Amino acid sequence: MLHLRLIVPSDRTDEVVRLIESTVGAVHLVVLPGAARDPAGDVVMCDVAREAGDGLLSRLQDLGIDRTGSIAADNVDLSLSTRADRAEEEAPGEAADAVLWQHLVEETHEESTLSVTYVAFLAIATMIAACGVVLDNAVLIVGAMAVGPEFGPLAGISTALVRGKPRLAARSLIALVVGFAVAMALTVGFSVLMDLLGQFSKDQLDGSRPNTGFVYAPDAFSFVVALLAGAAGTLSLTSAKSGALVGVAISVTTVPAAANAAVALAYGDTTQTVGSSEQLLLNLFGIVVAGVLTLLAQKAFWARKGRKSAQGTKGGKPETA
Structure with missing residues (x-):
């Protein structure tokens, strides 16, 4: 209620x-x-x-x-x-x-605001992921995914496209682009510092990485997972099931791909930088596509429910769901 x-x-x-x-x-x-x-x-x-x-x-x-x-x-x-x-x-x-569309617009508007806190969370998540990719540590990768706040702007873009809210779309896009740009730039500096301290090395980045090598090797499964995660994340927002959103956060390679691109850029490894950037863009695009399709499906579903309800209430007898 x-x-x-x-x-x-x-x-x-x-x-x-x-x-x-x-x-x-x-x-x-x-x-x-x-x-x-x-x-x-x-x-x-x-x-x-x-x-x-x-x-x-x-x-x-x-x-x-x-x-x-x-x-x-x-x-x-x-x-x-x-x-x-x-x-x-x-x-x-x-x-x-x-689906409470007014609440969804308001929530995504708040979550897609470019703020110091948003950028800080994204930067910290990217730095944690940088440690994860260099050490080939899957636990750190999962932790970084959970910390990253990037789903807010992605949901904002999806909502804006469905509801025709150009200001929300622009606000979300700015938060997404600026947030990742700042986070990756800071992670490049973090990587250089860690290298000077002897904690990172190019050999670690180029070595065998069975747990994290996927972050710079986009494939069809990357897009499929992004679609599934985008649908699940959108459903979690519209149904107010925040627990499901945590699962979405740790299932999509956005922050780890950004981190790998930043570390590779610090070492001048253009192959991994390009591959990771492609992985990042592919996942971001897949989440937005899935979000739009999910919202359109929910919109059509409730429009049909509304028509059936209107028919059921004729004569003063409400239809029982």
Whole structure:
């Protein structure tokens, strides 16, 4: 369930209340006349099944409540209510499958912001991966993948392409390009320092690396894995299953490829630099493609659900999912 808290201009309250009352899956309606001070208006609260939440939020935006008042939504972790259980049964589809497009746009906007923290995480992850590729240590590679924050901008690009948000696309692309450029430049310097300290050597980079040699040898499987990971990562965002996103982070060769390219560049190894860069670009492209296709599939699925629900509610009998 979602809990909505609205600040509504007093002259629009009746209209908003009617909208909520007519929404299948909405319950626990509360109206507090004159309770809001900034902006002034009435406070309207309700709970709504997650699968019906996107439709209600869109209609509230169509009424302009986000401009003249306020719309806030929170996840309800526990709701002991027979009426809430009935509302979730009546709402079309399943909560785990529901996509809250407004929340997705907001979340990806936040995750794709070019900030000092974002660049720091990406740079640290790339340096850890640099240690991993030189030492041929798979544990360090996995750790670096888990630390890397690059999926945020990739999800932002996918969302922007599907939702037609050019600003989000530009913001995400800048974060991705600048973030990797800075991280790789810092890793080149890190590699030079480690070489001076006797911790890195070109022989280690050129030697047999059964655990990490794949990072500069892109192949068809690299693209297949990127597609699968991109789909899984997008599903984890839309269903709010963050645990799955961790699995995605440690399954795609983005940060390790960037690290290998940086270390190879520090030693003037153009073969590995080019191969690693190709691996990086291939994986980034595959994740975006999969993200777009997954979102388009979810969009089509819920459009079909919405049509079936509309047909099921004719005559005042809501279709039960």
